[in-house]
Amino acid sequence: MRLAITGANGLIGGEAVAQAAGVHQVLALGRGPCRLPPGPYRYQAVDLADGAATEAALLASGAEAVLHAGALTDVDACERDPALAWRVNAGGTAAVARACAALGARLLALSTDYVFAGTAGPYAEGDAPAPRGAYAASKLGGEAAALALAPGCAVGRVAVVYGGRPGARGTFAGQVLARLARGEPVPAFEDQLVSTTLASAGAARCLELLLTLRHRGVIHLADAGVVSRVDFARRLAVRFGLDAGLVVPVRLAEAAARAGLLAWRPPRPGLVVGLAARLLRNAPLTLDEALDRLRAERGGRAA
Numbered sequence: 001m002r003l004a005i006t007g008a009n010g011l012i013g014g015e016a017v018a019q020a021a022g023v024h025q026v027l028a029l030g031r032g033p034c035r036l037p038p039g040p041y042r043y044q045a046v047d048l049a050d051g052a053a054t055e056a057a058l059l060a061s062g063a064e065a066v067l068h069a070g071a072l073t074d075v076d077a078c079e080r081d082p083a084l085a086w087r088v089n090a091g092g093t094a095a096v097a098r099a100c101a102a103l104g105a106r107l108l109a110l111s112t113d114y115v116f117a118g119t120a121g122p123y124a125e126g127d128a129p130a131p132r133g134a135y136a137a138s139k140l141g142g143e144a145a146a147l148a149l150a151p152g153c154a155v156g157r158v159a160v161v162y163g164g165r166p167g168a169r170g171t172f173a174g175q176v177l178a179r180l181a182r183g184e185p186v187p188a189f190e191d192q193l194v195s196t197t198l199a200s201a202g203a204a205r206c207l208e209l210l211l212t213l214r215h216r217g218v219i220h221l222a223d224a225g226v227v228s229r230v231d232f233a234r235r236l237a238v239r240f241g242l243d244a245g246l247v248v249p250v251r252l253a254e255a256a257a258r259a260g261l262l263a264w265r266p267p268r269p270g271l272v273v274g275l276a277a278r279l280l281r282n283a284p285l286t287l288d289e290a291l292d293r294l295r296a297e298r299g300g301r302a303a
């Protein structure tokens with residue numbers, strides 16, 4: 001199958017390229033130069049902020065299925081430049097969806113638990129979105145565009161993505177492991193409960209949903225359960241044989257104010273993933289299963 005993957009240099013996009021290349025005819029679309037290891041895929045740089053170029057690249061590819069994983073995911077950068085956030089996350093998704101409609105290609109567009117108010121999570125697919133902040137609003141705009149413009153499209157929401165692939169951007173889990181490996185203390189929010197998504201597992205769910213199921217509409221594709229950031233950091237420490245005592249609980253509001261973070265961080269986001277558990281062979285993992293897999297992916301190395 002001809003499969004196009006946007007956000008190919010990213011956490012989920014990169015894992016999806018690695019899993020699909022060689023099985024399908026993969027066009028990896030990313031920003032700037034390719035940061036993926038070489039493989040049986042074709043790479044093309046395209047700026048999602050340029051809707052016409054994005055649409056043209058997809059149309060020329062003749063894709064039969066598109067995993068849209070590209071997005072401006074830095075919530076503080078989105079707050080600094082909401083117009084750019086909207087152009088990339090809503091406008092870029094609209095361009096991808098228009099191309100899919102023209103090609104008759106199936107689309108899975110990725111989104112986020114941030115579309116919800118984030119005060120009463122975890123949230124199910126049927127709960128009403130109430131985005132707060134530029135990132136959240138632009139991602140909800142992307143969801144609406146995908147669902148309106150690409151017939152039969154699916155929107156897959158994930159949360160707190162992490163992984164071990166070199167070249168992808170830094171993550172909370174990566175920072176925790178690096179600091180613990182250096183014997184440094186790690187501050188972590190004690191009052192933020194999140195869902196998490198191991199990038200490789202999330203990518204496998206995305207590909208299964210996109211390529212083998214006909215699911216339409218929104219589906220939550222994170223791993224199972226919710227966990228405080230403190231517990232997440234401690235469980236990472238334990239899994240990698242590091243000192244969990246170095247994890248320092250901090251309060252979300254105080255730490256965010258001290259660090260001058262621009263974007264609001266929700267205390268209780270998170271996603272209910274029962275639908276994915278029922279539909280997918282690659283069911284959402286428990287945190288312990290995901291951390292075992294992360295450890296294997298990193299060859300047991302924390303840093």
Ligand SMILES: NC(=O)c1ccc[n+]([C@@H]2O[C@H](COP(=O)([O-])OP(=O)(O)OC[C@H]3O[C@@H](n4cnc5c(N)ncnc54)[C@H](OP(=O)(O)O)[C@@H]3O)[C@@H](O)[C@H]2O)c1
Binds near residue numbers: 046114
């Ligand atoms: N990361 C999370 O914790 C998280 C949480 C909830 C939902 N999500 C959603 O999950 C999906 C996948 O994200 P991810 O976790 O894989 O994040 P990621 O690692 O930040 O990947 C996003 C990719 O999009 C690319 N991108 C950004 N702006 C672009 C532009 N103007 N043109 C082309 N590409 C551009 C980035 O390029 P560069 O690599 O060059 O920056 C990056 O490779 C996104 O829809 C995201 O909103 C992510």
